Amino acid sequence: MSAATVFIIAAAGVLVGIAAGYWLPPHGRLPSRDRPRPVRRILLPFSGEAISRRSLEAAVRLAKAENAIVMPAFLARVPMNLPLETALPVQCARGMPLLEAIEQRLVAQGISVDSRVGRGRSARDALRKLLDEEHFDRIIVSADEDPKAGLGYDDLRWMLERVPAEILILRTAPEDTRRISANTVSGHF
Amino acid sequence: MSEEITAPAVPLTESESADRRRGRLKVFLGMAAGVGKTFRMLLEGRIELQAGHDVVIGLLETHGRAETAELAEGLPILPRMRVSYRQTVLEEMDLAAILRRAPEVCLIDELAHTNAPGTEHAKRYEDVEEILAAGIDVVSTLNVQHLESLNDHITELSGIRVRETIPDAILARADEVVLIDVTPEALLERLRAGKVYPAERIDAALNNFFKVENLAALREVALRQVAEEVGAKRLTTELVGSREESLAADAPQAVGERLLALVEPYSGAQRLVRRAWRSAQRLGAELDLLWVRPPGRRLSEDEERSLAALRQLASVLDARMLEEESDDVAAAIVDVVSRRGSTYILVGRSRPARGLGRLRVPLPQRLMERLPGVDVRIVADRSSRSSAEKP
Numbered sequence: 001m002s003a004a005t006v007f008i009i010a011a012a013g014v015l016v017g018i019a020a021g022y023w024l025p026p027h028g029r030l031p032s033r034d035r036p037r038p039v040r041r042i043l044l045p046f047s048g049e050a051i052s053r054r055s056l057e058a059a060v061r062l063a064k065a066e067n068a069i070v071m072p073a074f075l076a077r078v079p080m081n082l083p084l085e086t087a088l089p090v091q092c093a094r095g096m097p098l099l100e101a102i103e104q105r106l107v108a109q110g111i112s113v114d115s116r117v118g119r120g121r122s123a124r125d126a127l128r129k130l131l132d133e134e135h136f137d138r139i140i141v142s143a144d145e146d147p148k149a150g151l152g153y154d155d156l157r158w159m160l161e162r163v164p165a166e167i168l169i170l171r172t173a174p175e176d177t178r179r180i181s182a183n184t185v186s187g188h189f
Numbered sequence: 190m191s192e193e194i195t196a197p198a199v200p201l202t203e204s205e206s207a208d209r210r211r212g213r214l215k216v217f218l219g220m221a222a223g224v225g226k227t228f229r230m231l232l233e234g235r236i237e238l239q240a241g242h243d244v245v246i247g248l249l250e251t252h253g254r255a256e257t258a259e260l261a262e263g264l265p266i267l268p269r270m271r272v273s274y275r276q277t278v279l280e281e282m283d284l285a286a287i288l289r290r291a292p293e294v295c296l297i298d299e300l301a302h303t304n305a306p307g308t309e310h311a312k313r314y315e316d317v318e319e320i321l322a323a324g325i326d327v328v329s330t331l332n333v334q335h336l337e338s339l340n341d342h343i344t345e346l347s348g349i350r351v352r353e354t355i356p357d358a359i360l361a362r363a364d365e366v367v368l369i370d371v372t373p374e375a376l377l378e379r380l381r382a383g384k385v386y387p388a389e390r391i392d393a394a395l396n397n398f399f400k401v402e403n404l405a406a407l408r409e410v411a412l413r414q415v416a417e418e419v420g421a422k423r424l425t426t427e428l429v430g431s432r433e434e435s436l437a438a439d440a441p442q443a444v445g446e447r448l449l450a451l452v453e454p455y456s457g458a459q460r461l462v463r464r465a466w467r468s469a470q471r472l473g474a475e476l477d478l479l480w481v482r483p484p485g486r487r488l489s490e491d492e493e494r495s496l497a498a499l500r501q502l503a504s505v506l507d508a509r510m511l512e513e514e515s516d517d518v519a520a521a522i523v524d525v526v527s528r529r530g531s532t533y534i535l536v537g538r539s540r541p542a543r544g545l546g547r548l549r550v551p552l553p554q555r556l557m558e559r560l561p562g563v564d565v566r567i568v569a570d571r572s573s574r575s576s577a578e579k580p
Binding site: 069087088092093097099100101113114115116118133134 | 358361456459460463466467470494495497498501502504505506507
């Protein structure tokens, strides 16, 4: 075999290597965007300062069973005297740490999370806008939400009548005293 | 004499005053044991008592200090609860007794304390949360080294790891934080005079934790912490749904900082934006979000949704969402930084490079080289399952 042939083979090998390196991601895995994606989306809306631990646990159980993404959503309320597009730093000062706490809990259990923030004249209005923009397979809410702070019974009835998704409403249980609040954020947020 | 630096109390709205369910938390924060936190807590209790309020001591640790015990005289003390653990009887704060007694103000020492196994909550701050939820005001004490986020930093400074920690959010949500400040020299003098620990523990303390350099570092950390609290509360009122929302947004900046968070339309970007927003709040800075979009790139359905969610989040948080089309991400960022006067850049975890991209210098490093004087911070991505599964 002549030196020229060896050179050509070697050069071809190098080119194939570069091409493979370019097209294949590290460790021979498919890039995350090409991997099979979880298709089911579970919405976990809240608007108060805490959510029921049972709601979170239900979301974890379902997400694990269905390989679903959990989408915790903070529903911010815009007062009537302000434009609907107004920024809400004060409410976010409460909602964002809680969103972070929920996300930490979910991720710690190996659940994929994709958070959302909804904004409307009321919690229901914010939820309606969110549902108009995106599709969710399931919605998990707790029936013990303080109607002043979050979704009340009327809102739950509205959801059952109007929302085209499976809705899981968790009844209040005597042992359901523990809630996830912003205080449970780990570390510096 | 101790000096006090106080983070301002957040004003209550009319509706909250009328319909308040949660008690107020006041924390005396110190750099170390012996600065006078418990003393000030008791003083506060006495003032409240003299003002005609119903005050009880839920838990007091005098550590054998005569001055402290003397100050507690006359204040009602609730007996401690006895808990048996491994043939030992331990004494803990009696949460149920406090809730039954339902005073107006409860004094609870050592907020970061870990309760004995068998009690209702693992940590005392969880007990305090329940007491606050019952509408009882709480006055408590805390050393700065117990804050979770500062734990590693303080271990590095002092060489001593503190095992009892509390989440930073507890302090952040306190209605009032009062720093009890003394100079390291004054504290060491108190220690040597036997006012902090009994005689047999003084030498050990002086040789370990209580060194001037340790105390000076801790003092600096405590001062910074309270300064941050003041800054955060300055922008946060407890009002919801009134003109204060817009006033808070218009509050003048204390520091001329502007943050730039680099985002992409994927789920983890939400967390990056939240972190950036919190940092911006602490610094009293404005926040810009930047997505450098490759020319001609078509977004998938998921990416479209993520982008819409990012825009919504930016709008709610009062951040400006910028979108630039460029092949050269670093150049586009440099351009935006110079246009917007950004002083701080937050980036998320980069996607694994492919092909020749592996040979390229990582983006944060390129930014640091091209933008001297601009801080670059990498924010961890916790929102994907793959990252959660890493050891």
